Amino acid sequence: xxxxxxxxxxxxLLVSGLAAIxxxxxxxxxxxxPSGAVAPPSSLLPYxxxxxxxxxxxxxxxxVAFLLLGRKLVHLERAPRLSRAAFLGxxxxxxxxxxxxxxxxxxxxxxxxxxxDYFFHTTVIIATCVVAAFYLKIVSERQATARVEAxxxxxxxxxx
Numbered sequence: 001x002x003x004x005x006x007x008x009x010x011x012x013l014l015v016s017g018l019a020a021i022x023x024x025x026x027x028x029x030x031x032x033x034p035s036g037a038v039a040p041p042s043s044l045l046p047y048x049x050x051x052x053x054x055x056x057x058x059x060x061x062x063x064v065a066f067l068l069l070g071r072k073l074v075h076l077e078r079a080p081r082l083s084r085a086a087f088l089g090x091x092x093x094x095x096x097x098x099x100x101x102x103x104x105x106x107x108x109x110x111x112x113x114x115x116x117d118y119f120f121h122t123t124v125i126i127a128t129c130v131v132a133a134f135y136l137k138i139v140s141e142r143q144a145t146a147r148v149e150a151x152x153x154x155x156x157x158x159x160x
Contacts, residue, residue, distance in 0.1 A: 012065045020061030023098055027053045031102040052105050056097035063094025086134035089127035096120055 033039075040048045074087045100120040107113045 008069075012062075012069055015065035015068060016058075016061040018061070019064040020057045023057035023060050024053055027057065027098070027102050027105075031106045033106055034108045037106070037108070052101045056101040060095050060098035063091055063096075066094055067091040082130070082134050082137060085130045089130040089134075092127045093124060093131070096124060 039045070070087065070091075074083055079087070100116065103116040103120075104113065107116060
């Protein structure tokens, strides 16, 4: 796997930061609060803004960087299907929180909340299953390789 050099980390940080910084005000432009929406008490507002807007925007920013800059590590056109699916799944697991939280913030009624949760929770569960399958495949392949290498070392050290 490629090593992350300082310039690579700086690119990731820059893309993540720019996307997150843009996402915060866009949250209030794209998802306008419905008229008559009840606002949380002013003493709790900073906590709601943090959990509903800022933290999801940070995850979104890192997800954008992951999808844009991590793509070349996967080489999507030559990667096996499970690798591509896991890459996209990880991207979704990161970027989904921004729209998910904002849809919750502007939902007007239980039906809208249920629709938001069905869509986002179902896709997150699917993405998590794909990432888990990818992880199990990689770990089992590494264990098989380690066994073969260990057997080869034993054979090489055995007297002829």
